[in-house]
Amino acid sequence: MNESPPDLRPFARADVWAQTGAEAADFDRHAIRQVGVPQPVLMENAGRGAAQLLVRLFDPARVVGVVGSGNNGGDALVALRTLAAWGIEARAVLVADRDVDDPLLHGWPIRVDRDSDLDDDAWASIWAGTDVVVDGILGTGVQGAPRERQAAAIERLNGSGVPVFALDVPSGVDATTGDVPGAVVRAAATVSFGAPKLGALLHPARALVGRHVTLEIGFPPLTASDASGLVVTPAWARHRLPARDSDTHKNRVGRVLVVGGTVGMAGAVVLAARSAFRAGAGLVRVCTPEENRSIVQAALPEAIHVGGEEGAVEAAIAESDAVAVGPGLGRDSTARDLLRRVAAVGSATMVLDADALNLAAEGVIDLAERSAVRPVLITPHPGEMARLLGPRAVDAAEAGTEEDETAPSARTALLARAVERFGCSVLFKGAPSLVGAPGRPVLVDTQSSSDLAVAGMGDALTGVCAATVAQGVDPHTAGGLALYLSGRAAALAKRGPGLTPSDVVEHLPDASGETADAVSDLDLPFVVFDADPAR
Numbered sequence: 114m115n116e117s118p119p120d121l122r123p124f125a126r127a128d129v130w131a132q133t134g135a136e137a138a139d140f141d142r143h144a145i146r147q148v149g150v151p152q153p154v155l156m157e158n159a160g161r162g163a164a165q166l167l168v169r170l171f172d173p174a175r176v177v178g179v180v181g182s183g184n185n186g187g188d189a190l191v192a193l194r195t196l197a198a199w200g201i202e203a204r205a206v207l208v209a210d211r212d213v214d215d216p217l218l219h220g221w222p223i224r225v226d227r228d229s230d231l232d233d234d235a236w237a238s239i240w241a242g243t244d245v246v247v248d249g250i251l252g253t254g255v256q257g258a259p260r261e262r263q264a265a266a267i268e269r270l271n272g273s274g275v276p277v278f279a280l281d282v283p284s285g286v287d288a289t290t291g292d293v294p295g296a297v298v299r300a301a302a303t304v305s306f307g308a309p310k311l312g313a314l315l316h317p318a319r320a321l322v323g324r325h326v327t328l329e330i331g332f333p334p335l336t337a338s339d340a341s342g343l344v345v346t347p348a349w350a351r352h353r354l355p356a357r358d359s360d361t362h363k364n365r366v367g368r369v370l371v372v373g374g375t376v377g378m379a380g381a382v383v384l385a386a387r388s389a390f391r392a393g394a395g396l397v398r399v400c401t402p403e404e405n406r407s408i409v410q411a412a413l414p415e416a417i418h419v420g421g422e423e424g425a426v427e428a429a430i431a432e433s434d435a436v437a438v439g440p441g442l443g444r445d446s447t448a449r450d451l452l453r454r455v456a457a458v459g460s461a462t463m464v465l466d467a468d469a470l471n472l473a474a475e476g477v478i479d480l481a482e483r484s485a486v487r488p489v490l491i492t493p494h495p496g497e498m499a500r501l502l503g504p505r506a507v508d509a510a511e512a513g514t515e516e517d518e519t520a521p522s523a524r525t526a527l528l529a530r531a532v533e534r535f536g537c538s539v540l541f542k543g544a545p546s547l548v549g550a551p552g553r554p555v556l557v558d559t560q561s562s563s564d565l566a567v568a569g570m571g572d573a574l575t576g577v578c579a580a581t582v583a584q585g586v587d588p589h590t591a592g593g594l595a596l597y598l599s600g601r602a603a604a605l606a607k608r609g610p611g612l613t614p615s616d617v618v619e620h621l622p623d624a625s626g627e628t629a630d631a632v633s634d635l636d637l638p639f640v641v642f643d644a645d646p647a648r
Contacts, residue, residue, distance in 0.1 A: 122347045122601065122631035123559050123644035129327070129349070130335045131311040131342030131557055134253040134288035137281075140307070140332065140339050141184075148333045156184065156217070158330035159280075159306045160191020162639060163247075166304050166326055167192065167278050168199070169635055173244035175202040177275075179266055181250040181284070182209035188280050188306075189249025190217040197221045206231070206239065208250055208266040228266060240273040248279040248298045253288035253310055258295025267296040276301035282313050283321050290525065291315030299323075307332040309642055311342045314557045315525070316544055326635070327642035343554040344642065347631045350597040354625060355393065355584035363395035367583030370419070370433040371576065372426070372455055373440040373468070374401035375448060379408040381441030381467070381572045384614050386416045388576030389437070391621035392598065394583055398429050400451075401441075421451055430459040435583035439469030440572040449477050462488040462582040466575040467497075474500035480535040489537035490578055490588035494571065498527050498541060502534070528555065538588035540578065542571065546596050550589035558593070559644060560600020569614040574599050577621065598624045 132140065144150040167173070178193045180186040186209060193203040198221060205225045207213065213225040231239070240246075248270060250263050259267060267284055270277055277300045282288050285297030291312040302324040303313065309327045312318050343349070357366055369389045374382035379401060386397045386409070399409050400419040409418060419429045430436055438455055442448045452469055456478045463483065465473065470493050473480050480501075483489055493501060524541060528549045531539045538550040544563075548556035574595055581591035602620035603612055633643040 123642060124631045124633035125344065125346035125348050125642045127348060129344040129346055129642045130308045130340035131314055131344055132308045132340045133311050136340055137253050137288065137310060144332050150331060155330055156187050156191055159188045161195045162328040162330055163188060163280060163304045164192040164195035165637065166328065167245060169637065170302055171245045171276065173201060175243050176245050176247060177239055177243045178205045178247035178249055179270060180205050180207050180211065181263060182211055183252055185252030185280055186211060186249045187217055189247050190215055192247055193223055194218050194221045197223050208262055236269055240275055243275050246270055246273060246275045246277050248277050248284050248300060250284035253281050256287060259285050264296035267298050270298055279303040281305050282310050286312055286318040286321065288312045291318035293317050297321060302326065304328060306330050308335055308340060309344065314545065324646065325644045326640060329639045329641050337554055341555055342557050345556050345558050345593045345597050350594055351630060353590055353594060355586055366395035367393060367580055368396045368433045369394045369579045369583050370398045370400060370429050370436045372400040372436060372438040372451065373442040374405050375441055375443030376402050376404045378441030379405035383409055383412045384569050384572040384618065385437055385440045385576035386413055388573040388618045388621060389580040390415060391618050392577040392580035393625065394580035398433065400426055400429060426454055427458050430455065430461060433461045435462045435464060435579040437464040437575050437579035439465055439467035440575055442468035444468050444472055448472065452477055456483050460487050462490065462588055464490045464492065464575055464579045464582065466492045466571060470497045471500060480537060484535055484537035488588050490540060490582065490592055491537060492540040492542060492575060492578060494542040498531060502527060502530055525555065538592055540592035548589060548592035553589045556593040558596040558600065560597055562600065562603060564603055564610060564612040567613060573614040573618050
């Protein structure tokens with residue numbers, strides 16, 4: 114009997130918003146000043162919740178907290194005092210100008226040292242016998258590289274050999290961009306309060322967070338005005354997947370036209386068309402050169418072949434709910450003419466990928482003009498995004514190239530630029546992929562995996578996007594659903610680095626057919642989000 118696949122999905126309650134550092138600070142002030150939530154209550158709830166989570170994750174006998182200034186350090190002190198009250202040995206090391214008799218300790222006899230009083234031997238004795246270290250050095254409002262004192266403390270944590278439990282974000286991480294401009298903590302687990310921080314969901318920070326758990330601590334409800342990001346989770350996806358009526362038929366559940374596949378590239382349209390079917394489209398047409406007809410019909414007899422001659426494509430568009438253009442399209446004069454014709458007629462949503470985006474970057478079609486008259490979803494990878502926006506915009510955002518994604522924080526800036534310039538929904542592929550649209554939050558994918566780094570995966574994703582919008586889902590939401598379904602299908606395929614796009618396509622029905630949300634093994638009612646990379 115085959116083992117059931119591991120549940121790699123993050124647990125989440127309803128919609129999980131993601132805040133930038135500035136948004137978190139503004140929301141904190143709003144809760145305190147406008148709503149009237151006392152600040153000590155929030156800090157008490159944060160510290161005690163963190164302590165309870167720490168015990169659940171590590172079951173420690175001895176805990177050391179490295180404590181900075183401000184609210185982050187205050188949360189750490191509350192956690193340490195709570196642990197001491199529960200009979201766990203707790204000790205604090207101050208790496209900021211803070212009173213050793215801080216009132217947040219409530220008189221509990223916790224040993225408090227200053228880092229300036231400790232030599233190497235003293236630090237070694239502190240780590241000896243310690244089960245977990247609480248990182249309360251820097252909070253979500255810090256930008257730029259840590260100062261010398263805090264950087265030295267971060268290096269001490271990383272060299273301790275003890276698991277680190279970070280509060281809100283690992284110290285040294287930019288809570289907005291995910292940048293790591295200097296020394297940074299490598300955490301075994303991170304607890305965030307109220308909402309996960311957007312930067313912690315982005316690389317390189319994402320690889321430093323460890324198990325990422327968000328706790329409810331008494332904030333008022335979050336709304337779209339309080340956060341610029343929304344996390345694509347199993348619960349989010351399940352509540353947005355299109356449903357079929359019991360008395361429906363193929364023409365009412367999504368008609369897709371796939372345009373592409375120059376001679377020698379038939380596989381690209383086959384993957385896109387096959388994934389459209391597997392994602393629920395009721396009818397799929399494929400417009401590709403006559404030389405590809407036998408290949409497409411042999412690989413996918415369910416699809417209808419459409420020639421590229423004048424009138425045939427236009428008629429197919431008139432009978433389609435979504436048109437996916439680009440997989441294997443090519444960039445010759447025939448491809449240019451075909452793209453112009455497809456973009457000029459009909460009202461069906463256009464999903465543009467690959468060579469369709471490269472041709473748009475060359476001015477063959479005007480994306481902003483098309484977006485003004487019909488729904489458009491573009492799905493660029495970093496190289497295509499660079500070509501669409503031009504080198505000056507890319508330089509301004511310090512972006513990587515198709516081969517070099519070493520500036521991940523620039524991806525959020527580039528996404529915003531693309532949404533503003535083209536006025537359409539943009540699925541920016543990467544690790545993680547992001548989806549933006551005018552007036553909508555940035556959707557952050559949670560299913561990204563290095564296993565998906567395979568040629569042809571973008572073609573399969575395009576087909577899922579097209580099938581989803583063809584079933585009546587708006588392009589922004591469809592982009593998020595396509596990312597979730599593709600990533601989840603990859604996990605269910607259990608192929609590891611040997612994953613192929615065809616594996617993903619075949620497991621799409623399994624991903625969309627899951628009816629139960631993911632669960633958290635923490636069994637704590639105040640857990641909002643739990644993404645465990647080990648699960």
